[in-house]
Amino acid sequence: MNAATQNYFELFGLPVCYEVDQPKLAEHYRELQRTVHPDKYANASDQDRRMSVQKAAQINEAFQTLKSPIRRARYMLEMRGIEFDDQRETAIDPMFLMEQMELRETLADIPHSDNGLVKLGQLQDDIQQKVKALTNELIELFKNDSDDAMARARANMHKLQFMDKLQQEAENVEEDIANAF
């Protein structure tokens, strides 16, 4: 089989499953890079060097996809023929949006409050727990192949993207507080 037609899980010798054995993924990633990395082709012909750059880039891309909970979910949905249009993403449930707004308000107040860093820490723990719950659900959903399960998986992935943005903003706030010292 050709590496280009192999799916990312096969490439890394892992079962197609949302729950990925991360240490094993990292170990297999290093093995593959040891084989194809351009540094192994420093004295090879230009053609071989070009090809090794391409392969190494493919392996990096595959690794990043399987490592990230969001990208992995999207990739697995795509493997099942689900297409994405980033401009028009499906509507998200109102309860979740309400919760997002509350979390965002909490974050917005933090820079002006006393004990900002403590409150920020609590908020980040809160986000972490919600992320954990969403990914746990994804593990179960991907075990099921039904259209309904896939639709819910897609919604979960979308929620994870919201959480990820929030997490980044929380980190920005943390950085601003730390740099202001």
Add this chain to the structure above:
Amino acid sequence: MALLQISEPGQSTNPHEHRLAAGIDLGTTNSLVATVKSGLAETLADGQGRHLLPSVVRYLQPGDIVVGETARQAAPKDPLNTISSVKRFMGRGVDDVKHLGGKLPYEFIQTESSVPRIRTAGGDVSPVEVSAEILKTLKQRAESSLGGELTGVVITVPAYFDDAQRQATKDAGKLAGLPVLRLLNEPTAAAVAYGLDQKGEGVIAVYDLGGGTFDISILRLHKGVFEVMATAGDSALGGDDFDQAIAQWIMQQAGISDDASHGQLRQLMHTARDAKEVLSAQDSVDLTAELADGGEWKGSLSREQFHQLVDPLIQKTLIPCRRTLRDAGISAEQVEEVVMVGGSTRVPRVREKVGDFFGREPLVNIDPDKVVAVGAAIQADVLAGNKAEDELLLLDVTPLSLGLETMGGLVEKVIPRNTTIPVARAQEFTTFKDGQTAMSVHVLQGERELVSDCRSLGKFALHGIPPMVAGAARIRVTFQVDADGLLTVTAREETTGVASSIEIKPSYGLTDNEIETMLRDSLTHAEEDVAARMLREQQVEADRVLEALTAALAQDGGLLSNEERTTIDVAMQNLQTARQGNDDRAIKKAIDEADKASADFAARRMDQSIKQALTGHTLEEFEQDLK
């Protein structure tokens, strides 16, 4: 059957032969060259036993150039013709240079090219040419010490260097006639030097404060694999700024005005640097400065006052430190070792502040001036093929995000910062107007959202898009960053296959023509001529292709049908014949033919090796699972 190969005398391609390789640290203040001798990496000294080569070049008259300590000493008396800290101008445009220096002692001139040139008694020179002079000096030092021509060199660059700065460094290597195998990030090089030294495992931080640049990198070490998790820095902050702060303090105290002569300002910088060094060991230092009226100012600077001057600068380095930790997704406590690199980390105050930040005593056991060159030498030795395989692998990242200009002067990021390289990523765009047949692609580097806040790397146009309604065309733009961190961009209209490709030549870079002209100029003084050099380059590449193919056929010939095998054999014979001749273009053509004939074979071999890489593994794990 392939013909038997016989090497030219003195050009043996025997793979077991020890190839002469070197690592070069091209620094802002000092440069070094190191090599691995009988398993030990060490920096090389000049005839007088000096390892550090001051990165100073003095132009006396055309063709008469002095590099190093002699040039450094001449700086105060001949400031206009003596160029120091040229690394700060690498890959920079005229406007950047003005912005950077403030009070630069050189006479910059604007030329047709976007690259600034400095007017000297030896003619107008670009930063790339000045750097090439430093590299040539180190090349000579290495070759006379090793007794032969270098076949592979690794040059280090600050991790935070952008594409333009990297390209400029590579151009300087080319101009100096060096066979550059790789540009290596300085913190990664330092980690290699420490890692092999200590057989370390785990997460380490490399804090690299040089003369003019600052880098911080977080790496994970694992069985000889050095994986950079995140990197950040400031390519215009370093020990020179400490000197500047002291010099400014002296000027204030002594009442010296800003428009003092170039020579006087240079002298002040020397005094400041000496003071900084003395304060590493003493509590205060006595200072003197010449005044314009011939008089003399006397004063003293205490360590405490010195701390007040430099603390804001040290504080400035901690902001990127925080950002790398965040990008790496770890906390300061998870960092197991902190490695100090660069001459400026000799300042005790820097060690103290960095130690406080990471909550542990930083490692300083390898000379911070030499550690980068030592790491580069180890890597050069591996790349040249002198080391056993599977010993060392470096996985680096892009320091800055790469993106494209979209509507409204906004930047769409295609590759975010801290993505492991090599990387290739594509993004699709569409047309804005009905019947639009061309599209301009503007490539940018930086973290900000507005085009005007990012660094422009280059612009190119894709023509010949078939007229369609707005939004119907699909233009796929692919960014590829190689292991040196250098970018290539290609664009293609998907429905028709109209393609456009450029190797990004940074807006502030030299064009290929300019490099060739410089090469020609520099060679008129040398024995070798350009034609001979080009022929030689093609011959080396031909040998490389033939050697690689012969080995590949011996190992994996079984992957080919008889017919495929014959095609490759014929192409190799043709190349062999062209290789004997003196026509570099004929050799180039034969190489291209051989590449074409063997492209499929090469792809099959690589896929096979990818599969085999994990086979042994899975079996082992399987057995372990059984136990």
